Amino acid sequence: MGGSVASVARRGQVMEVDFALVGHQDSWRAAADVLAVLRGPERTPLPDDEIKDILPWIPPRAVCHVEAGSIAGVKARGLYIDSFIPPDRLEAAYMHENIARVRGAAAYAIKAGAKIVSLGGFSSILIEGNFDQLPERHDTAFTTGNTLTVGFIVQGIKKMCALEGRNIRRSTLLIVGATGDVGSGCARCLAPIMKRVLLSARNVERLRRLAAELQADGVQVEIATDVQRFSAEADVVICAASLASPSLLLGRIAPDAIVCDAGYPKNLSPSAEMPGARVFFGGLGQITGGLRFAPDFHGILNRHPFPDVVHGCLLEGMALALEGRFEPFSQGRGYITQERVEKIETIAARHGIYLAPLYNANGPVEEGLYCQRECSRG
Ligand SMILES: NC(=O)c1ccc[n+]([C@@H]2O[C@H](COP(=O)([O-])OP(=O)(O)OC[C@H]3O[C@@H](n4cnc5c(N)ncnc54)[C@H](OP(=O)(O)O)[C@@H]3O)[C@@H](O)[C@H]2O)c1
Numbered sequence: 001m002g003g004s005v006a007s008v009a010r011r012g013q014v015m016e017v018d019f020a021l022v023g024h025q026d027s028w029r030a031a032a033d034v035l036a037v038l039r040g041p042e043r044t045p046l047p048d049d050e051i052k053d054i055l056p057w058i059p060p061r062a063v064c065h066v067e068a069g070s071i072a073g074v075k076a077r078g079l080y081i082d083s084f085i086p087p088d089r090l091e092a093a094y095m096h097e098n099i100a101r102v103r104g105a106a107a108y109a110i111k112a113g114a115k116i117v118s119l120g121g122f123s124s125i126l127i128e129g130n131f132d133q134l135p136e137r138h139d140t141a142f143t144t145g146n147t148l149t150v151g152f153i154v155q156g157i158k159k160m161c162a163l164e165g166r167n168i169r170r171s172t173l174l175i176v177g178a179t180g181d182v183g184s185g186c187a188r189c190l191a192p193i194m195k196r197v198l199l200s201a202r203n204v205e206r207l208r209r210l211a212a213e214l215q216a217d218g219v220q221v222e223i224a225t226d227v228q229r230f231s232a233e234a235d236v237v238i239c240a241a242s243l244a245s246p247s248l249l250l251g252r253i254a255p256d257a258i259v260c261d262a263g264y265p266k267n268l269s270p271s272a273e274m275p276g277a278r279v280f281f282g283g284l285g286q287i288t289g290g291l292r293f294a295p296d297f298h299g300i301l302n303r304h305p306f307p308d309v310v311h312g313c314l315l316e317g318m319a320l321a322l323e324g325r326f327e328p329f330s331q332g333r334g335y336i337t338q339e340r341v342e343k344i345e346t347i348a349a350r351h352g353i354y355l356a357p358l359y360n361a362n363g364p365v366e367e368g369l370y371c372q373r374e375c376s377r378g
Pocket residue numbers: 121122124125145146149176177178179180181182183200201202203204206240241242243262263264265282283284310311312313314333
């Protein structure tokens with residue numbers, strides 16, 4: 001980081017702000033937990049209906065300080081800024097209101113003197129194509145964090161294939177939300193090593209453009225707007241659609257298919273029946289050099305069954321801050337390539353930021369696999 005840290009005066013103290021993480025909660029439970037910490041332990045928790053009334057009126061604001069440690073011995077200091085988008089208002093109907101919230105969170109980060117801002121979850125989706133709506137930026141760079149996210153999704157797929165003894169080169173890949181920034185990045189990284197690639201999204205023109213790009217590199221590609229047409233044919237599925245709630249039903253799916261849900265909020269509906277499928281949550285990394293929140297939001301801002309696990313989009317900003325590279329590493333839709341992914345993975349690994357242990361709604365995946373194998377050996 002050298003001497004290039006920003007500083008901000010607060011309560012008479014000088015606080016250094018290398019990075020800001022802009023986020024929002026994907027469930028009312030998570031939003032209630034954030035509010036409970038902000039209100040303090042001396043106050044009784046608010047009832048659920050009151051939380052739903054209050055949340056839309058809370059302006060974007062920093063909820064805690066974050067300190068990220070590197071295995072290289074440096075530290076970066078930052079802020080977590082919640083845009084307080086209500087979890088049930090991610091739909092297009094609330095787009096203007098939500099853009100205003102992300103804009104407010106961005107203004108907060110700029111005012112705090114953050115050198116780099118990671119736009120987590122829907123924040124980047126809302127602001128992509130609307131970057132001109134961000135406030136005057138001065139020395140603050142913005143990144144969507146999607147390049148490191150793609151890196152962790154791809155690493156997760158490869159790890160899961162290895163754990164399951166699958167030959168990825170003989171497998172068919174389906175990507176739902178294939179034309180998005182995350183989906184198309186995954187397609188560029190994985191298509192060259194898969195037997196066949198199936199792309200799905202709603203807009204057929206964008207699907208055709210991506211298919212033509214991959215076909216030019218010799219990849220066998222098919223497209224469909226109806227995901228159900230493909231689901232039974234895929235051995236590996238990546239769900240990376242920007243859905244406002246977990247509502248995706250894949251329909252009939254191949255037994256033993258490997259399914260990565262990379263959505264935030266999650267893509268897959270809890271009622272999706274996929275007997276035999278190996279599901280894991282993708283795009284997550286672990287920061288092994290240490291992560292501290294003040295006040296303590298551990299397990300609230302990062303609700304995962306392993307310590308110091310964070311979404312790839314937020315880790316990208318922390319990795320760049322630890323590296324002292326305050327630049328818009330990921331910006332715009334459709335520019336993520338294998339080369340860019342390798343570049344950010346190298347930066348992240350230098351600071352001890354790696355793929356998180358795989359897990360799903362039932363808990364750790366690797367332990368489950370281990371247990372299945374040990375149990376079958378008797
Ligand atoms: N795990 C992580 O760390 C992490 C990090 C960043 C992002 N994410 C999540 O990844 C997802 C994708 O993000 P992104 O930045 O790639 O978004 P994006 O660029 O807006 O792309 C969204 C994709 O989903 C498709 N889509 C939207 N609604 C759909 C629907 N109802 N059915 C099928 N496809 C649909 C879009 O194509 P059409 O409009 O043509 O359908 C597009 O292909 C989001 O959930 C985001 O929050 C996770």
